[in-house]
Amino acid sequence: MRITKVAGAVTAVLLAAGLGGALHGCATAPTDAETAARAATVLKASFSARGQAGLDRLDQDETQKLCSEYASRSLPAPVAEQIRRANLASIRFPADGNLVGDWKNGEKIAQSGQGFQFSDDPKNPAGANCYACHQLTPQELSYGTIGPSLYRFAKSRGFNDETRKYAWSKVYNADAFTACSNMPRFGHNRILTEQQIRDIVALLVDPASPVNQ
Amino acid sequence: MRDMQRAVVALAIAAAAISIAFAQSSTVDEIAKYREALQDGNPAELWEARGEEMWKVPRGPNRVSFERCDLGLGPGVVKGAYAQLPRYFADAKVVMDLESRLVYCMVSQQGMSEADATKIKFGDGSARRSDIEALAAYVTSQSRGVEMNVGLDEPHVRDMYRLGEQMFFYRGGTHDFSCATCHGEDGKRIRLQDLPNLTKTEGAQKAYTTWPAYRVSQGELRTFQWRLNDCFRQQRFPDLVFGSEASIALTTYLAGRANGAAYDGPAIKR
Numbered sequence: 001m002r003i004t005k006v007a008g009a010v011t012a013v014l015l016a017a018g019l020g021g022a023l024h025g026c027a028t029a030p031t032d033a034e035t036a037a038r039a040a041t042v043l044k045a046s047f048s049a050r051g052q053a054g055l056d057r058l059d060q061d062e063t064q065k066l067c068s069e070y071a072s073r074s075l076p077a078p079v080a081e082q083i084r085r086a087n088l089a090s091i092r093f094p095a096d097g098n099l100v101g102d103w104k105n106g107e108k109i110a111q112s113g114q115g116f117q118f119s120d121d122p123k124n125p126a127g128a129n130c131y132a133c134h135q136l137t138p139q140e141l142s143y144g145t146i147g148p149s150l151y152r153f154a155k156s157r158g159f160n161d162e163t164r165k166y167a168w169s170k171v172y173n174a175d176a177f178t179a180c181s182n183m184p185r186f187g188h189n190r191i192l193t194e195q196q197i198r199d200i201v202a203l204l205v206d207p208a209s210p211v212n213q
Numbered sequence: 214m215r216d217m218q219r220a221v222v223a224l225a226i227a228a229a230a231i232s233i234a235f236a237q238s239s240t241v242d243e244i245a246k247y248r249e250a251l252q253d254g255n256p257a258e259l260w261e262a263r264g265e266e267m268w269k270v271p272r273g274p275n276r277v278s279f280e281r282c283d284l285g286l287g288p289g290v291v292k293g294a295y296a297q298l299p300r301y302f303a304d305a306k307v308v309m310d311l312e313s314r315l316v317y318c319m320v321s322q323q324g325m326s327e328a329d330a331t332k333i334k335f336g337d338g339s340a341r342r343s344d345i346e347a348l349a350a351y352v353t354s355q356s357r358g359v360e361m362n363v364g365l366d367e368p369h370v371r372d373m374y375r376l377g378e379q380m381f382f383y384r385g386g387t388h389d390f391s392c393a394t395c396h397g398e399d400g401k402r403i404r405l406q407d408l409p410n411l412t413k414t415e416g417a418q419k420a421y422t423t424w425p426a427y428r429v430s431q432g433e434l435r436t437f438q439w440r441l442n443d444c445f446r447q448q449r450f451p452d453l454v455f456g457s458e459a460s461i462a463l464t465t466y467l468a469g470r471a472n473g474a475a476y477d478g479p480a481i482k483r
Contacts, residue, residue: 030372032379039379039462046459047445050452057386057450064384071382071393072412116387116449132403144403146395175389184388191387 036069051118063087067180075179083179090188091172099168099201103211106203109196110136116191126191128171128200133182136203137210146182154205155212167201257350257427257479260434264351267344273323282318284311284352295356296476299465301369308373310464312438313456315348334455335439338432349425349436356476361422363469370465377466380459381411386449392463394448406483411467418474421467426480434479437464 030038040060049055060068063083070079093099112127114120130136133146136153157163170177172187186192192200203209268279268291284294285302299310305317319330336343364370384391395403396411410416424437441460442453453460 030375035375036379039376039383042376042458042462043380043383046454046457047451048454053386053449053451055451060383060385064389067389068382068384068391071384071391071397072378117446118452119446142404144401144406146398146401146403146408182394184390189387189389 052116052120052122053118063175063180070180080179084176087173087179087185087188088169088176090185091169091176092187093165093168094194094198099164099198100205101195101198101202103199103202103206103209105196106199106201106209107137109192109199110203111140125196128186128192128196130200138213139210150204151211153211154207159205159207159212164201164205167204168197171197171200255427255479255481256432257354257425257434257481260347260350260427261354261479262351263342264347264349267348268351273319273325275322275324277323279315279318279348281322282315284314291352291355293356293359295353296359296361297363299370299373299461299468300364301367308369308461308465310437310456310461310468311349311352312345312436313461315345315352316456331455335435335442336433346425346434346436346439350434350479353425353476353478357478359476361418361468361471361474361476363465363472365469365472370469373462373465374469376458377462377464380463381466388449390448390450392444392448411470414470414473417467417470421471422474422477423480423482425478426482428482430483437467 040058043058044055047055047058063086066079066083067075070076075083109128110130112125113129113132114124115126120126130150131140131143133144135143135145135149135151138151153167154163157166170183171192173185174181174183175185175188184191186200187194187197203211206212271278280289282289283302283304284290285297285300286292286294295311298314299308301308302314302317304321309317316327316330319325320327331345333341333343334345336346365374381392384394393412395401395408396416399410399413399416401408401410409420411420421437424440425434427434438455438460441463442455445451445453
């Protein structure tokens with residue numbers, strides 16, 4: 001009786017893991033779940049640590065895991081909500097409450113693609129590389145289009161606390177607003193310092209910033 | 214009076230918008246013209262010539278040439294071989310891409326150590342020249358115009374293709390990037406660089422069939438192994454091991470998606 005139960009449970013687990021085919025002894029193709037698990041293992045064995053990029057870069061957090069799993073199909077609404085909620089909870093505001101720094105520094109950070117690559121010297125400050133994906137100031141014509149244009153970011157949203165808070169939060173953790181955003185989570189993953197985020201926020205919200213001209 | 218002021222402002226804004234659009238499209242046009250001009254004389258030919266010479270001379274401790282190396286169509290057969298790679302090789306019992314097959318022949322036939330065979334995977338544009346890059350340039354040039362036909366019905370190849378597909382969407386690192394972050398949508402750019410959408414047949418075909426390529430900015434011919442390695446560097450991942458299983462899986466995925474298109478390399482890129 002007990003043995004039957006255990007055997008039943010094992011079968012259930014194996015079936016859940018997609019090994020049903022193997023139990024019946026036929027050479028079926030591996031399931032997506034099996035392939036995904038193997039992909040993670042093979043990736044680990046296929047990279048070597050170099051410079052500042054260790055093998056731990058391949059370890060996925062829950063958000064990365066879910067976003068990979070659903071990358072090639074549509075994200076179910078409850079999963080998207082779960083990702084947004086978890087990432088919203090990670091957002092930290094500066095202790096002094098000051099969200100806006102110097103837009104001129106922000107522009108430099110927005111231009112720089114340095115940082116965290118195995119070829120980068122970790123002693124140099126990282127950039128945010130905003131222009132790789134976004135239009136910002138009208139003076140910079142070499143901008144990418146993976147993200148939306150941020151030209152007139154605050155001019156169109158209003159120069160107010162709500163805009164400043166949103167800018168900070170979005171840069172800090174974009175997944176809090178768009179689950180599985182293409183945008184790095186600059187604050188959550190400690191890519192930028194608190195002061196650097198302030199300066200980027202200034203570039204977006206300062207009425208004097210060329211972004212808002 | 215106020216209406217007129219408004220009209221003037223509107224006109225000024227429109228003019229500014231047009232000049233930005235113009236400056237941009239003209240930059241893209243200029244780059245396209247530059248590429249076209251370079252296409253007439255592709256320095257990749259120098260790598261192809263060096264690779265052809267290397268293919269025919271006895272090499273390694275065993276003094277054996279590549280004319281005994283089987284790229285899948287029989288010993289020494291180069292014509293059209295690249296268009297069917299990666300493929301499963303029964304002698305090695307694994308799926309191999311061109312670069313890993315070249316290393317296999319150097320080790321198993323020519324008697325070189327694997328360390329020696331892969332000592333210079335990527336050249337530096339001057340003194341440190343890579344034999345693998347030259348050999349890859351020669352072999353790929355012999356598939357120019359040949360239709361890509363990776364054997365996805367073969368179970369090992371099929372398995373690698375599916376593995377590569379999973380890896381293409383694998384997010385990781387400090388920046389949450391996967392291949393799909395940059396190569397999953399139509400008509401996107403990084404700065405002014407157009408990005409192929411590798412999830413679509415047309416994008417994958419255009420991209421895959423133009424590697425290897427002579428990179429003007431580096432003064433070097435780069436193989437597909439290099440392309441993958443440098444993508445992962447920018448993804449903030451660690452160093453993709455040359456010829457590793459993940460590199461073969463991704464190559465199989467992208468080469469398989471290019472099936473049906475005429476191979477068009479080695480090409481020339483910025």
